[in-house]
Amino acid sequence: MTSTRNVVPYVEYCDAKGLDWRSVAKECGIPVELMLEGEWLPTNDLMVFLHKLEMKYGYLVSVEVGRNTKFSQLSPELDRKLKACKSFAEGIHLVISEMPKFNNHVVFWTEFRDGRWWLCHRSGYRPSTLGFEQAEWSRTLNAIQFCKLFLGKKWQPESAKFISAGTNAHRLPKHFHNTELLFEQSYGAIAIPLPESYQAVPAKQVDLVWHQAVDS
Numbered sequence: 001m002t003s004t005r006n007v008v009p010y011v012e013y014c015d016a017k018g019l020d021w022r023s024v025a026k027e028c029g030i031p032v033e034l035m036l037e038g039e040w041l042p043t044n045d046l047m048v049f050l051h052k053l054e055m056k057y058g059y060l061v062s063v064e065v066g067r068n069t070k071f072s073q074l075s076p077e078l079d080r081k082l083k084a085c086k087s088f089a090e091g092i093h094l095v096i097s098e099m100p101k102f103n104n105h106v107v108f109w110t111e112f113r114d115g116r117w118w119l120c121h122r123s124g125y126r127p128s129t130l131g132f133e134q135a136e137w138s139r140t141l142n143a144i145q146f147c148k149l150f151l152g153k154k155w156q157p158e159s160a161k162f163i164s165a166g167t168n169a170h171r172l173p174k175h176f177h178n179t180e181l182l183f184e185q186s187y188g189a190i191a192i193p194l195p196e197s198y199q200a201v202p203a204k205q206v207d208l209v210w211h212q213a214v215d216s
Contacts, residue, residue: 001105002103013064028048051130054134065138075101105125106123109200110198117192117198119192127165161189
């Protein structure tokens with residue numbers, strides 16, 4: 001299940017651009033009124049919605065939405081909590097702990113690998129699921145937007161990992177070329193600037209049971 005708060009940035013982007021997201025929602029069998037009320041809906045339905053938006057309006061819809069998402073769109077409460085955080089590390093712990101309020105199939109965690117820290121993420125869906133690539137871009141860019149709250153608006157990760165294949169990499173805006181993009185990885189992640197002494201999120205807080213994850 002996924003909260004429709006996750007698609008508020010898409011709805012507002014489409015409204016601003018004059019894109020008919022309502023007809024796409026109806027094609028997916030999603031009641032339009034539920035998209036506007038912060039309800040919980042089957043994740044598959046919302047992923048198909050993202051896929052159909054891409055088919056109708058172009059590959060870069062999810063990229064453009066992700067680049068411009070504000071946390072106040074996703075959750076005014078989370079936005080307030082993030083603004084109260086005194087450090088990047090505190091913000092990371094907060095975002096990870098708040099994730100279950102948005103869905104029950106995505107997990108974020110931190111790990112130190114290859115000489116650097118990574119903010120990692122993965123969902124319970126397979127890459128072959130319709131909308132997987134769009135959802136992964138959304139998560140990745142939301143993570144980057146989060147980092148910019150603490151690291152500055154011009155910050156970009158040196159490296160980013162994706163589970164998705166790099167088939168569409170040539171369609172990305174030029175500024176993405178400043179980041180090393182690694183595709184077909186076992187999970188998604190962005191490299192983040194933290195000291196080696198940083199205390200990673202305890203494994204017990206990363207509680208998703210992957211053998212119970214959704215099978216597409």
